[in-house]
Amino acid sequence: MSATGFVFHRACLAHEPGRGHPERPDRLRAVLERLEGSGLWSELDAREARAATEEELALVHAPAHVERVRRACARAPAALDGDTAVSPDSWDAGLRAAGGLLEACERVLSGAWRNAFVAVRPPGHHAEHDRAMGFCLFNNAAVAAAALRASGLERVAILDWDVHHGNGTQHLFERDPSVFYGSLHEWPLYPGTGAADERGLGQGEGATRNCPQPAGAGDAEWLGAFEDELLPELEAFRPEFVLVSAGFDAHRLDPLASTNLSAHAYREMSARLLELAARHARGRLVSVLEGGYHLGALAECVEVHVGELRAAAPSDARPGGAP
Numbered sequence: 001m002s003a004t005g006f007v008f009h010r011a012c013l014a015h016e017p018g019r020g021h022p023e024r025p026d027r028l029r030a031v032l033e034r035l036e037g038s039g040l041w042s043e044l045d046a047r048e049a050r051a052a053t054e055e056e057l058a059l060v061h062a063p064a065h066v067e068r069v070r071r072a073c074a075r076a077p078a079a080l081d082g083d084t085a086v087s088p089d090s091w092d093a094g095l096r097a098a099g100g101l102l103e104a105c106e107r108v109l110s111g112a113w114r115n116a117f118v119a120v121r122p123p124g125h126h127a128e129h130d131r132a133m134g135f136c137l138f139n140n141a142a143v144a145a146a147a148l149r150a151s152g153l154e155r156v157a158i159l160d161w162d163v164h165h166g167n168g169t170q171h172l173f174e175r176d177p178s179v180f181y182g183s184l185h186e187w188p189l190y191p192g193t194g195a196a197d198e199r200g201l202g203q204g205e206g207a208t209r210n211c212p213q214p215a216g217a218g219d220a221e222w223l224g225a226f227e228d229e230l231l232p233e234l235e236a237f238r239p240e241f242v243l244v245s246a247g248f249d250a251h252r253l254d255p256l257a258s259t260n261l262s263a264h265a266y267r268e269m270s271a272r273l274l275e276l277a278a279r280h281a282r283g284r285l286v287s288v289l290e291g292g293y294h295l296g297a298l299a300e301c302v303e304v305h306v307g308e309l310r311a312a313a314p315s316d317a318r319p320g321g322a323p
Contacts, residue, residue, distance in 0.1 A: 003045035004310045005116030005286075007104045008032070009096040012049070012120045014089035018077065021085070022256060022293040023122065023135040031119050031289070034299035035306065043310055045113060049100025049120060057098060057138055059146035060172050062130040069094065069137050080132040090122070094137040097122055101144040104286045105241070109151065114313040115274070117246075117306050118288040125166030125245045125290055126191060134164065134191060140288050141245045142172045145179050148241050154178060157239035159230070160185070161222075161269060162247025162290040163257040165194030165210070169245065175204040180237045182230045184222055186250065186259045187212030209233050218260035219268075222250065226269055234276055242277045242285040248292035248301040256293050263297075263304045270308035283312065 013025045035041045057066050072078040073091035080086065097120035104116035124141055126134030145156045158173075160166040160183040170193065173179040177200075185194050200208035211225040248266065250259040277285040287305065292298035 003113055004043070004306070004313045005104055005107055005113035006044040006046040006306070007049050007100040007116060007118045008046065008120065009049035009100060011089065011092045011096045014087070015093035015122055016087035016089070017085040017135065026295060027292065027298060028119060028121055030295040030299040031302045034303050038303055040303065040306055040310060044306070047103065047107070049096040049118070050103045051092070051095035052099035052102055052138070052143060056102060056143060056147060059150065060129065060139055060142045061127075065130040065132070069132060080137075084132050084135055084137070086137070090137065094122060096120060097124065098138045098140045098143045101140045101286065101288045102147055105144050105148055108284050108286055109148075114283050115277070115285045115309045116287070117302070117309055118286065119302070120289060123247070123290040124288070125160055125162060125169045126164070127168045128171060133168075136168065139168045139172060141243050142169050144243055144286070145173065149178060153240045155180070155237060155239050156241050156243065157182070157234055157237060158243045158245060159234070159273060160245035160247070160290070161250065162245055163250035163254065163259050164190055164247070164291060165212075166245055167191045167193040170194070170198065170208055173204065174200045174208055175202045177204050177207045180207050180209070180234065180239060182209045182211070182234065184211045184213065184225060184230065186215055186217070186257050189257060207237070213259065215258035216260060218252070219262055219265040222261055222265055223268055226272070231272060231276065238280045240281050240284070242273060242281055244273065244285065244287035245290045246287040246305060247290035248298050251292070251294060251297040251301060253294040253297040254292065256291070263300050266301045267304045267308060270305045274308060274312040278312070285309070
């Protein structure tokens with residue numbers, strides 16, 4: 001295994017959900033500028049995101065949903081719901097967002113990378129089987145988890161620390177015991193799902209673990225729930241691959257929530273999750289950007305997170321090209 005990977009595509013900057021929308025292209029620009037201005041950038045193996053195929057999207061999404069998004073983008077500007085709008089370039093951005101995570105997972109599975117961060121937009125964890133919502137067109141993490149299962153892995157874990165619960169990801173796998181979904185989030189908050197008693201359905205009961213936190217909670221509360229509730233269940237699940245829906249909107253400066261995390265909390269969660277991945281998944285962990293709407297806080301937290309990814313990669317890693 002070699003470097004920490006970094007996946008990005010400039011098409012993701014062209015997705016324009018509308019003037020004043022919080023999920024704006026400047027989010028990615030802030031991340032890129034922060035990493036390029038630090039010593040981390042030169043240590044990452046950066047690659048362009050490929051586009052997901054419609055067959056790959058169909059692993060979790062109804063073909064009618066994929067076609068609905070395509071048609072909306074073709075007649076854009078258009079709205080898919082009250083929060084989720086598209087521009088003419090959103091179709092390519094959506095395919096690159098899902099495909100970028102697939103690209104990273106493929107490289108980690110092959111042994112080319114130890115771990116990776118995927119800096120793409122639009123985000124994904126609210127997208128349902130047949131519905132775009134909450135700024136999300138396609139469920140990037142869910143597509144990747146389904147592809148990993150199709151590749152032959154028996155147990156895939158998705159850890160979601162976005163401040164908003166990943167309703168789409170939970171619903172797509174809540175009957176599937178082979179995919180563990182764990183979430184830390186503020187509650188009650190959009191989208192209104194993610195109560196502690198939502199533990200999965202049928203054969204998947206027990207493979208969902210929600211740790212809702214009240215408004216005003218900070219590092220102590222989130223790290224306590226992470227350590228005492230989520231990690232033990234992840235340990236028992238013994239994932240062969242770990243995916244992270246890495247939203248950074250629980251930071252105290254974020255305008256869309258009322259949680260009070262610092263960058264330290266993201267450093268600690270990253271480090272502990274990487275240790276778990278080393279024990280059970282040969283270090284195989286890939287994270288994908290979800291939320292985070294204060295540009296400075298987002299950039300700082302991504303730098304902290306990617307720094308932990310890089311620290312977990314072997315010392316003989318060699319960086320590659322750039323997108």
